[in-house]
Amino acid sequence: MWVVPESEIAGLMTPEAAFDAVEAVFAAMARGDAYNFPVVREAIGHEDALYGFKGGFDASGLALGLKAGGYWPNNQKHDLINHQSTVFLFDPDTGRVSAAVGGNLLTALRTAAASAVSSKYLAPKGARVLGMVGAGHQSAFQMRAAIRFGNFEKVIGWNPHPEMLSRLADTAAELGLPFEAVALDRLGSEADVIISITSSFAPILLSDHVKGPTHIAAMGTDTKGKQELDPALVARARLFTDEISQSLSIGEFQHAAAQKMISAEEVTALGKVIIGDHEGRGDAEITIFDGTGVGLQDLAVAAAVVDLARGKGIATEMAI
Known part of the structure; x- marks a missing residue:
């Protein structure tokens, strides 16, 4: 061994x-x-x-x-x-x-890589503003991967504990990008790509927050009961995940599915886009990748x- x-x-x-x-x-x-x-x-x-x-x-x-x-x-x-x-x-x-x-x-590296892969295939064209929801340990890895594989010019962020936002500011500075702490409604209207990476058990990013062409990588929910997104926001979007059954049982989409706002048929494995079996973003205004984390x-x-x-x-x- x-x-x-x-x-x-x-x-x-x-x-x-x-x-x-x-x-x-x-x-x-x-x-x-x-x-x-x-x-x-x-x-x-x-x-x-x-x-x-x-x-x-x-x-x-x-x-x-x-x-x-x-x-x-x-x-x-x-x-x-x-x-x-x-x-x-x-x-x-x-x-x-x-x-x-x-x-x-x-x-940490594979979780950040998964959201970066989702952005490669699902982000709106010309994405320049990265929004970060969450400022815990994983957030720095997420930002570095997004910037490395994208063309972002600015980072904006929000965290339930504002004193932790220094991690996002320091990481953005390390990457040579400006950072600004903003309210959730502004983050949702200005960011082209949003990465949520929290341990929340209640929705943080609401449907009313998100406006315009947006890709959301929801990376924090990996257990029954956890939740980062408003089910109404999920119901508005074109949905992708790493594994459908896991997403609907312990991932972000568990809540919208439980409320019968979405069905399993509306969720696509991201791998289908990668191998060319699904068009991906298409004409959708909002795409969401539910990164549940698979073995x-x-x-x-x-x-x-x-x-x-x-x-x-x-x-x-x-x-x-």
Whole structure:
């Protein structure tokens, strides 16, 4: 078994490699070459933590495995980030474990890559203003990926705790772009692409907020009950996601579906756009990508990291 510790990930996985891996696995899912296993996610009754497993199998890339981990909201007292995870890969020919890979940075990079892939295929032409809803740890990764793969000239942002907006301002400055903190109604009317990345359990971005051609990457909802968008906003939009069943059960679209405002037939897997089986944005005013986070994304970036680490002599081989 190869082991690639968390401390080595930053020097191995680039945003470009994460983008390519996520784009490829979305395409494999759309072709029927890869599928995700049912998600297990539970409140364990200790430290307010959510813990679970996401896994799958990609026959085209021969990636089999799972990510184990979750969300520990009190980790600040341990000087740790709230999201903690490890990816385990298995040999699809024998079932033996083949690798254990630190999953914290990989999760951030693959989540940001997924929203960037959605913007590549769904953003309105000439998108220049990026709107950020949320200023937590993941927001900086989201902004960097969006800017790297887009042509944005300005960033505007909102956060329920305004004192945290300095993270967005500092990241924009690092990227050489102006940043302005704005109210939600202004963000919704001015931003061409909006990334929402919060842990909210109530709608933040309302239908009345969003005006004009807009693409929204809703990246925060991955558990039953979480919610960032007004169901009326969802009902107005052309809808895309990483995996339809997961989106309707634990993703952002769970709420509009429960209220019978949308049906499963109105949600399209983003991979269908990537492989040319769906027109994508078309003449829609608003598109929404519900990034629920699928296990295959984690396996794709972890497999890429193992190959890079072995090539550089960084991975440690252990007998089990």
